[in-house]
Amino acid sequence: MTAQNHIPSKFSRTGTVSALTVAALAGTLLVPGAAPEAQAAGPSYATKALNVAASKKGSPYKYGAAGPTRFDCSGLTLYAYKQAGKTLPRTAQQQYNKTRHISASSLQKGDLVFFHSGGRVYHVGIYAGSNRVWHSPKAGSVVKLERIWTKKVLYGRVR
Template identity: 50%
Template sequence: MAAHRRPRRRLGGGGTAARTAVTVTLAGAAGAAGLSGTGHADPQQTPAQVRAQVDKLYQEAEVATEKYNGAKEKADAAEQRLEDLRDEVARKEDRLNATRETLGSVAAAQYRGGGLDPALQLALSSDPDRYLEGAEFVQRVGSRQTAAVGRARKELRDVEQLRGAARIERAALVSRQAELKKHRKTVTDKLDAARRLLSGLTAEERAPRAATRSAGAREVLSASAEAPNSRAAAAVAYAYQKLGSPYVWGATGPNAFDCSGLTQAAYRSAGVALPRTTYAQIGAGRRVSRSELAPGDLVFFYSGISHVGIYVGNGQMIHAPNPSAPVRLAPVDEMPFAGAARVV
């Protein structure tokens, strides 16, 4: 069937949205600041106040990032459905053409014999409406021809139905792409504002507090050993391996991540499929209380469930914080706790 596949067509750039996303890291922010003389922080503000504003902008950007991730997932699914519909239309058209060729052979024989049956005239017509309205003529031909004409009628109906479904799916895709564009702009605007604020601080003032890879490495064995099962242990081990990886919004690895991209990749490495977004991931497992936390549990933050990390034991998690810091080890109480889920 692959021979009937039509060339894939991308509509409106939806398939490349993630590749065109603007990525911002602390290093990038500092470099941009060095090239621009605008956007300095208010001199009346203390570095702590500026960092608080930046943190707020990062949190707002992460809310928009999760909305972008959800819209991207739906747009990708819509695009795949559209491609599948186009492939099915191509296959149905091939079958319809084969049936019409068979009827054409019969018609040629009838013509040589002195006339063309009206049912075959309709079956070979280029006007589908006229053809479908002429079903009563099918009764005038023999049983073999009747079956062939009936098959052609069904195949033509199938083609028209699939074309209608494809039109609906294309409209849905265009709508999803518009939603993607809106969320992408929100994310980039928030990150640009954060970068402008950071440009008014010295490198020392804006340096993030980050856990080191060696600190994480000292705890990986004990945390993995305490995990409730081998898949949770594998997810924790993956997260430790990614310490120091850059935060890139919309990224799911293997070299860069956003928060839900990291947890999704960690469990994917353990053979478990997680949804793409934080607000879907919290429903992907059994809810557990903070006092019940075990290594491998997903921990969620903020009232809108806009951030997630993977718990590794001893009150610590590994997460992809925001563009100011790479994947790192951090206390669970670093942000407002919203809930936890045990995936496996």
């Protein structure tokens, strides 16, 4: 008996198989322009969190608040991701510690932007694209969309 006798019948006896045949047998087929299954089901949790944060535009800042009508910076990110089905810790530093750290070139809408100084994270917002973040900046202010104002930022992706 030769090794050729053990080749499944869907494969040619010469050992060549088209990519289409392999994809069909494996149960996956990538079609140009088609959305992956996760995207086809609807927006990702990051997109949902971004939309929740945007919906809170104008909500007043309050230290220690995590919604639904008042927020501090990490309270806004915690609330937005909770509405999207993900759990984050309470503070900006704890959120940074929990996320998967990514480079600026990997940054996508819905990722978290962490502002740091002297080795500690002091502020967080949700990346909205075009170098802008949704955030709750400080006492006397409101949730708003602003340009990232410093280069002292780190990026994290919620897992």
